[in-house]
Amino acid sequence: MRPTPLxxxxxxxxxxxxxxATPRAVAIGEAQYETIFNRLPQPTWILDRATLRFVxxxxxxxxxxxxxxxxxLAMSYPDLHLPEDAMGVRQRLGQYAPSRGTVAWYHRTKTExxxxxxxxxxxxxxxxxxxxxxxxETTPTALxxxxxxxxxxxxxxxxxxxxxxxxxxxxxxxxxxxxxxxIGQLLTGLKLLVASGERRGENGFLGLPAAERAEINSIVNxxxxxxxDLSMNLRPPMLDEIGLIPTLEWYFGRYTARTHxxxxxxxxxxxxxFPAAVEITAFRIIQEALTNVARHAGxxxxxxxxxxDRESLRLLIEDKGNGFNPRLMLSSHSAGIIGMQQRxxxxxxxxxxxxxxxxxxxxAVVLPLPVGKAGGAGYPT
Ligand SMILES: Nc1ncnc2c1ncn2[C@@H]1O[C@H](COP(=O)(O)OP(=O)(O)OP(=O)(O)O)[C@@H](O)[C@H]1O
Ligand SMILES: [Mg+2]
Numbered sequence: 001m002r003p004t005p006l007x008x009x010x011x012x013x014x015x016x017x018x019x020x021a022t023p024r025a026v027a028i029g030e031a032q033y034e035t036i037f038n039r040l041p042q043p044t045w046i047l048d049r050a051t052l053r054f055v056x057x058x059x060x061x062x063x064x065x066x067x068x069x070x071x072x073l074a075m076s077y078p079d080l081h082l083p084e085d086a087m088g089v090r091q092r093l094g095q096y097a098p099s100r101g102t103v104a105w106y107h108r109t110k111t112e113x114x115x116x117x118x119x120x121x122x123x124x125x126x127x128x129x130x131x132x133x134x135x136x137e138t139t140p141t142a143l144x145x146x147x148x149x150x151x152x153x154x155x156x157x158x159x160x161x162x163x164x165x166x167x168x169x170x171x172x173x174x175x176x177x178x179x180x181x182x183i184g185q186l187l188t189g190l191k192l193l194v195a196s197g198e199r200r201g202e203n204g205f206l207g208l209p210a211a212e213r214a215e216i217n218s219i220v221n222x223x224x225x226x227x228x229d230l231s232m233n234l235r236p237p238m239l240d241e242i243g244l245i246p247t248l249e250w251y252f253g254r255y256t257a258r259t260h261x262x263x264x265x266x267x268x269x270x271x272x273x274f275p276a277a278v279e280i281t282a283f284r285i286i287q288e289a290l291t292n293v294a295r296h297a298g299x300x301x302x303x304x305x306x307x308x309d310r311e312s313l314r315l316l317i318e319d320k321g322n323g324f325n326p327r328l329m330l331s332s333h334s335a336g337i338i339g340m341q342q343r344x345x346x347x348x349x350x351x352x353x354x355x356x357x358x359x360x361x362x363x364a365v366v367l368p369l370p371v372g373k374a375g376g377a378g379y380p381t
Contacts, residue, residue, distance in 0.1 A: 037058055038058045038059050039059065040060060042135050043065065044057075044058045044133070044135045045057040046133050047093070047134060048126075049099075049132055050129075051076065052078060052090065052132075054072045054075055055127075055131060056126070057069055057073070064136075065107070071110075077089070077093070078090055081107065082108060085106065099122070099123040100122045100123060101121055102118070104116065104118045104119075105117065105119065118136070119134055119137075120134070120135050120136075121133060161342055165343060173234070173235040175231075176230075176232070179231040180227070183227060184228070184231070187224050188224065191220045194213070194220060198213065198217075229258075232250075239279055240276065243272055243273050244274065244282055244283060245269060245272070245306065247283065251286075252265060252290075259294040261290075261293055261300050261301065261302055262301050263304055264301070264304070265304050265305075266304070267305065267306040267307070268307050270308065277347050278313055281346075281349070284340075284343055285317075285365055286304060286317060288336045288339065289363050290304075292336060293321065297321025297323075297360070298322045299322070302318070303317070303318045303319070310369065311369060312366050312367060312368045313366075313367045314364070314365065314366050315364070315367075316363070316365075317362070317363045319360050319361055321360050322357070323359045323360050324361070325355070325356070325357060326353055326355050344365050344366075344367060349366050349367035351363060352364050
């Protein structure tokens, strides 16, 4: 079977030349060109090169700028510009300037609205007079607005995240204090009561045999211990009092006891204290990274390095465990890693995570210090 030709023979493009079919373009008359000019979607006009007066303006021009065609024809092109730009515009389009060009600048509409436009112009003869055909693209304005709105949205989102983190910290402190002060006191009262009953040798205290009384005792002790851990994890009060490294040393001790994952800490931090927001951010990031190691890495060892000077606080948390594919993580619903990144970002820092299946996970964080603020209170907490 013969293949079907791409262009049916009777519809082949006509050849140009004497005796051959006339090319279709030649058949377009002046009136049709005018229609095409008028219907172009971009504001388009023709300017007298010598005077820069409008000699033609299309429908998109009248629609975008609000001037009627007659009004355009009574104006010069620089009238569309801000008065302070008019001189520059004349030079740019004048007879001694290059005859074609492209530029982004501002126009004024009839209602005095200032719009950013992208103009392209080329020389054309018009009624045998040197003229300029100029096409104006207003899309960049829309694009710019979109970019501005995106930036604005990003700014608002960032402010919201910052506020959420602040609220979360305040709420955690409040709950930690409540747990410690209120429930902790009650449990301590209960413990004292049990102990004093035992001391007084009240046989059958609470009407229970000795073994069960001992169990009550140990449950109360366990409760007090767990409550303290919970409250400390929520907001270790020593972070404010003794700083990051001693708090972490304390935290690692409890972490290892709970998870059986050993932590090796290496640090060189000078000065010893950092702004509260930097310390709490560092603590929270390490806390989440270590929780992940215990939950997902399947290893009993994690290395933590902390280096700090007057410019930044740098953290490295590394395990040689299971690892994972970070690209797949983005599609999951977990908030831990994203939360770490956001916390670093909120104080102007950044976090990079490298991980690969069976090769372990490495998290590097840089938290810059506000200039001259090491050791002092820099950011709001
Ligand atoms: N150190 C690690 N080793 C192995 N896999 C990890 C490690 N850290 C994170 N992951 C993987 O990345 C995923 C996302 O971690 P992320 O901390 O964001 O969430 P999560 O721990 O699952 O839940 P949560 O929101 O409670 O933190 C985990 O589910 C886990 O599969
Ligand atoms: Mg997690």
